[in-house]
Amino acid sequence: xxxxxxxxxxxxxxxxxxxxxxxxxxxxxxxxxxxxxxxxxxxxxxxxxxxxxxxxxxxxxxxxxxxxxxxxxxxxxxxxxxxxxxxxxxxxxxxxxxxxxxxxxxxxxxxxxxxxxxxxxxxxxxxxxxxxxxxxxxxxxxxxxxxxxxxxxxxxxxxxxxxxxxxxxxxxxxxxxxxxxxxxxxxxxxxxxxxxxxxxxxxxxxxxxxxxxxxxxxxxxxxxxxxxxxxxxxxxxxxxxxxxxxxxxxxxxxxxxxxxxxxxxxxxxxxxxxxxxxxxxxxxxxxxxxxxxxxxxxxxxxxxxxxxxxxxxxxxxxxxxx
Numbered sequence: 001x002x003x004x005x006x007x008x009x010x011x012x013x014x015x016x017x018x019x020x021x022x023x024x025x026x027x028x029x030x031x032x033x034x035x036x037x038x039x040x041x042x043x044x045x046x047x048x049x050x051x052x053x054x055x056x057x058x059x060x061x062x063x064x065x066x067x068x069x070x071x072x073x074x075x076x077x078x079x080x081x082x083x084x085x086x087x088x089x090x091x092x093x094x095x096x097x098x099x100x101x102x103x104x105x106x107x108x109x110x111x112x113x114x115x116x117x118x119x120x121x122x123x124x125x126x127x128x129x130x131x132x133x134x135x136x137x138x139x140x141x142x143x144x145x146x147x148x149x150x151x152x153x154x155x156x157x158x159x160x161x162x163x164x165x166x167x168x169x170x171x172x173x174x175x176x177x178x179x180x181x182x183x184x185x186x187x188x189x190x191x192x193x194x195x196x197x198x199x200x201x202x203x204x205x206x207x208x209x210x211x212x213x214x215x216x217x218x219x220x221x222x223x224x225x226x227x228x229x230x231x232x233x234x235x236x237x238x239x240x241x242x243x244x245x246x247x248x249x250x251x252x253x254x255x256x257x258x259x260x261x262x263x264x265x266x267x268x269x270x271x272x273x274x275x276x277x278x279x280x281x282x283x284x285x286x287x288x289x290x291x292x293x294x295x296x297x298x299x300x301x302x303x304x305x306x307x308x309x310x311x312x313x314x315x316x317x318x319x320x321x322x
Contacts, residue, residue: 079106079118079171083191083311088173091124091184099182101174108163110194115245116158117193118171119308123149124184126177133172134162142173142187148266151273153189153308155265157245160197189308197246205243206251212240213257220264227300230271234264235306271301272309279316292322 075096076084086095088102096102108116122130122142130142139156146152163169177183198205216236223230237260244254275298282290298313305311316322 077103077105079104079190079192081192081194083119083189085189087186087188089124089184089186090175090178090182091186094184094186095188099175099178101172102187103173104171104190106169106171106192107167108169108194109166110196112196113160113199113246114194114196115160115242116163117195117242118156118158118190119193120154120156120187120190121152122154122185122187124186126183129175129177129183130185130187131174131176132156133174134158135164135170137162146266148269148273152266152269157242159245161248195242198243200246202247202249205246206253209240209243209253209257212236212243213253213260216240216260216264220260227297228303230264230267231302231307234261234268235304237261237264238306268302268307268309272298272307272312275301275309276312276316283320288322291320295322 076086087093088096088098090097090099106116118132123145125142125144127144128141129144132139132142139158143154158169158171173187175183175185178185198208200208213236216233219229219233219236223233237257240253240257241261244250244257247254275294279291279294279298282288282294295313295317298309302310302313
C-alpha cells in the first residue's frame with residue numbers, strides 16, 4: 001500500500017518568514033527582486049545583463065591585447081614628448097584621413113633659450129609634395145621616399161626665432177598636390193624633443209661645434225671597433241648641428257654637419273632594422289635566449305633614448321616579457 005503525504009499549502013506567515021530570511025543577504029535580496037518582476041521584465045533584465053557581460057569581455061580583451069580590437073577614439077591634435085603613433089594623411093593604412101593637410105598644436109615651455117626638434121616618420125611622399133611650416137613660416141619640404149623609408153626617422157629643427165615661448169605653437173603638414181589631386185601620403189610616430197641652446201658668442205658656438213664634429217669623425221672611424229661608436233658619432237655630429245642652430249648666420253660647417261648626420265642616420269636606421277628582424281626571428285622560433293641577446297645588442301648600440309631604436313627595444317622587451 002502506497003502512502004502519499006499531503007503537502008499543505010504554505011501559509012502567509014511562512015512566506016513572510018522566508019522573505020525576511022532572504023532579505024538578510026545581498027544574494028537573497030536579488031532573489032526577492034527577481035521574484036517580484038513580471039515575465040516581460042525578467043526577459044528585459046536578462047537581456048541587459050547579457051549585453052553588460054559582453055561589453056565587459058570586449059573591454060577586457062581590448063586591454064589585454066590593444067591590437068586585437070581597435071576601439072574608436074579621438075584624433076590626436078597635440079604634440080608632446082610622448083610619441084603620437086597614429087598615422088595621418090591619405091591612403092591605405094592611414095588611421096586619420098587628411099587629404100590636404102594636418103595641423104598640430106604644442107606648447108613650448110623652456111626657462112632658457114632652446115630649440116625644439118620634431119621627430120617623425122613619413123612615407124608615400126614625392127619630392128616637393130608635403131610642406132612643413134611652423135606658426136605660418138615654411139620650414140621646407142618633407143624628404144621624399146628612399147629605400148629606407150620604412151625604417152628611417154626624420155628630424156626637423158624648430159628654430160628658436162620662430163617658437164613662441166610659454167605659448168601655443170602650430171605645426172602644419174600641407175600636401176601641395178591635394179587638392180586637386182588625391183595622392184597618398186602618410187606621417188606617423190611624431191614627438192617633440194626640447195634641447196637647451198648654449199648661451200655663448202657666435203665665435204664660441206662655432207668653436208664648440210667644430211670640437212663636436214671632430215669627435216664625431218673620430219668615433220665614425222672606429223665604428224667597426226666598438227658596437228656603440230656609430231651611435232656616438234651620430235650623437236656628436238648632432239650636438240654640433242644643434243649648437244649651430246643657435247646662430248642666425250650659418251657657417252659652412254653647418255651644411256657639412258647636416259650631410260654627415262644624414263649619412264650616419266641612414267646607417268643607424270638600417271642597423272636598427274636588421275636587429276629588429278633578428279629579434280622577430282628569435283621570437284618566431286621561440287628562442288628566448290636569442291631574443292634577449294638581440295635586445296641587449298640593441299641597447300649596446302643605442303644606449304640612450306636619443307635614437308628611437310633604444311625605445312623600440314624597451315617596447316619589445318615589455319611586449320614579450322623579456
